[in-house]
Amino acid sequence: MEGINKNRLFLASCLALITTAMTFAIRARLETVFGPEGVGLTLEQIGYAFAPAFFGFTIAMIIGGPLVDLLGIKKITWMAFITHAVGIVLTLMADSMTSLFIATLFVGIGNGFVEAALNPLVASMYPDQKTKMLNRFHVWFPGGIVIGALLGWLIMDVLGLSWQIMVSTLFIPLVIYGVLFFGQNMPVTERVQLGISNKQMFASVLKPLFLFMVFCMFLTAASELGTTQRIESLLKESVTAPLLVLAFINGIMALGRLFAGQVVHKLKPAGMLLYSAIFTFIGLWLLTITSGGMTFVAAAVFAIGVTFFWPTMLGFVAEYLPETGALGLSIMGGAGMFSVSIVLPIMGRLMDDANAGEALRTMSILPAILIAAFLGLNVYMKNRSKASTV
Template sequence: MNEINTKRLFIASCMALLVTAMTFAIRARLETVFGPEGVGLTLEQIGYAFTPAFWGFTLAMIIGGPLVDSLGIKKITWIAFIAHAIGIIWTILAKDMTSLFLATLFVGIGNGMVEAALNPMIASMYPKQKTKMLNRFHVWFPGGIVIGSLVGWLVMDVMGLGWQVMVAVLFIPLVIYGIMFLGQAFPLTERVQLGVSNSKMISSLGKPLFIFMVVCMFLTAASELGTTQRIESLLKESVAVPLLVLAFINGIMAMGRAFAGQVVHRLKPAGMLLFSAIFTFIGLWLLTITSGGMTFAAAAVFAVGVTFFWPTMLGFVAEYLPQTGALGLSIMGGAGMLSVSVVLPIMGNLMDNASAGEALRTMSILPAILIVLFVGLNIYMKKQEKKTLEEA
């Protein structure tokens, strides 16, 4: 059997996540193509057409999570590749709400399978650096959104080419990650390596701490992705090119995640989450009262807040609840994406019938709740650490 090339697998994983992230940015740009001034869909209809990206992602993660242990990481990764390819082709051919809905569903399934397979693979390859390496892996989510945002701007706004060309650019990282994974040996998941039984894994999923983290994941993901996925509509009255604000936000996020190791060392996962919730709340409120150049300042505060949400939530579960295995990480990611599928139509309805400012103010309630929850989490974790030291 071939030796596991962790470096090549990690880079290939980053390319797969790059495809996932670019679909988010390109989908945000497609809102103007299929919206009221384009094909003619309302913003609420656009919200429904985009929801399969999130509940399809959720479905893929919930199904893919347990299958990662039984079928192996390799098979789930190739399912992701096939779903991505179908979704990209179907998006290029989309002409109405139904075809856009189905195309988005396949893209969502591909994205979900990427997370279902590769989060546990990275946790398995770097058992002593889980939160750090998951943050480094997830650099490519904001990094990919930056690239996708710039591709959309350059292809459509600068070069004046069709939106189909913008979508077709996704084939480049798709082919790269397919070639890099081809013929490689993949590690076993950590749960399989540790010999944790299915019954023990299932019982671990019922622990109050895990359930608490799932609830928090609903709120953290909606705060981040619910906002950024509707950026075109939310900020069209504030700035000339909202997609550049999206690139700016995700550029900050990529830098933050690249240097997450230092932050993890200083704050620990629970502290990072509280820090994130505070800045996300402030950033969302500032976005409701700023325009022009100051929108970028408000966006910077928001970006600092959401930078560590997703990977640190996964890292926390991988570090403190390892018995939940790949399924635990998949449930976390699935919960996050499911929440966004609920939020998108609600935001669209608010923007159709009220205003973008009202939608942002409503979204700010979520990190406000998280501040309270993460204060409690920090108190709980400090008590647990003290208890562990006393027993040692």
């Protein structure tokens, strides 16, 4: 790729994803700031105020997906930068459910444009290592959550500083990724490289295999992000510092994604997804019955489960359904985030009416369904492989 600095673009992409991920950790810490003991919102109201982080993400991905091919990766990347900046400023000014809702919407849209632009960028730069490099790129989602969680804990719980200082730390990776992307040439998307028409692309997202993966994305994303986004309330009776559990979970996820190449080679994407669903189910159940130090053991099992969900779902589509292009990746990411926007208020109501254990038990239904779904996927892919060699 002549005139394209892949290393600089990949580093900038990782920093953009760190910005995205830090918003998740910082938002989790803001739950107690705006909750019953702070501003006075109920946990259900918090769920509605935080929901735009996910459906805003979905809107940006559904819009950004087709536009990446039309306008180019660079323009969508700058749209991400601008909406990120606006969202961070509005979060600093938030003082009610409505203002928090609007701020979260802009942050969510920024996060969505990051994924809409940069998943196709990584896939285009590394066409022979898609699943491996998408996993390596997505190291920085859990990595960024670790950074955000530790900063939140240090700034608010250890140093006793204001939540506004915690939110302001988001400007650091934002400015750096803006500088790194500035003036850089970017490749066209893989679909454009392959010469696949819009008609072929839109037809391909109606294929049964793609629709099945979209359904599974609803459940994988809700299992992972629904749980981690509400960890402050879910685990406040089990451990003294839930943000440290969040950092622990995402530290394991970052390490796992860093070495995803060897796992992909051995298990193939469908096998990775099946094992992920099994560990996620066990981890969620363990979280309902543990407290204190044992919570970290349960969290480790859960982390092993959710580590490969998001990037492997994207990698599967990029590898086996490349004709879906940037639109396919955007629909997948958008479906995942939309599912979380539905789950958050439901979890809030369960926690308001009952307890955190009930919410976790309800969430464990999702990976249970996925175990059956991914068993079927493994059988299908093995039969497809056999048929292609005949």
